[in-house]
Amino acid sequence: MVDEVGHYSEELVTISSLEAYFHDSMDAALATNRVALDDHTTHYVVNLLTLYSRSDALYERTEDGYQLRPLAAMFADAVSASSDTERQQILKRVGDVALFVAGFFPAGLERAAVDVDYYVYMGGGAYHSLALDSRGARVRALAAVFDELAAKFQDLVD
Numbered sequence: 001m002v003d004e005v006g007h008y009s010e011e012l013v014t015i016s017s018l019e020a021y022f023h024d025s026m027d028a029a030l031a032t033n034r035v036a037l038d039d040h041t042t043h044y045v046v047n048l049l050t051l052y053s054r055s056d057a058l059y060e061r062t063e064d065g066y067q068l069r070p071l072a073a074m075f076a077d078a079v080s081a082s083s084d085t086e087r088q089q090i091l092k093r094v095g096d097v098a099l100f101v102a103g104f105f106p107a108g109l110e111r112a113a114v115d116v117d118y119y120v121y122m123g124g125g126a127y128h129s130l131a132l133d134s135r136g137a138r139v140r141a142l143a144a145v146f147d148e149l150a151a152k153f154q155d156l157v158d
Helices: 018-032 039-052 071-079 084-104 106-110 116-132 137-151 153-157
Strands: 060-062 065-067
Touching: 018 039, 039 084, 039 137, 071 084, 071 116, 084 116, 084 137, 084 153, 116 137, 116 153, 137 153
Parallel strands: none
Antiparallel strands: 060 065
């Protein structure tokens, strides 16, 4: 566990579920950074963190094994998607992957060809596109969540 000044503690923390852990961690981080999120957006992010904690959900299976596809390649797939639904699914994945990677692995991005700012730009842009897209009941229902994620992407990564 990490205290408020970033020191690791030897204390063993028990949790009832990974989702509960992420929810408690989100609440603490939002309070520390003085970021307010709608409950629906918090729920979305907690579910995202829980899902992507499994590597098979984060990485895509390719002929070379499991890999994390570059955001630009995913974005290109969204542009050339054959339907609105497919484009929306890809944009959602771009935003979700960008948020997860930039939020959990910012130090790893310091050594990468692209930095955290790239992930913030791509992820925020993907969520912004989804927020503006009014086609499809699912996207309409999540438009406010995607709008808030786009607007507060940097705050969530920090």
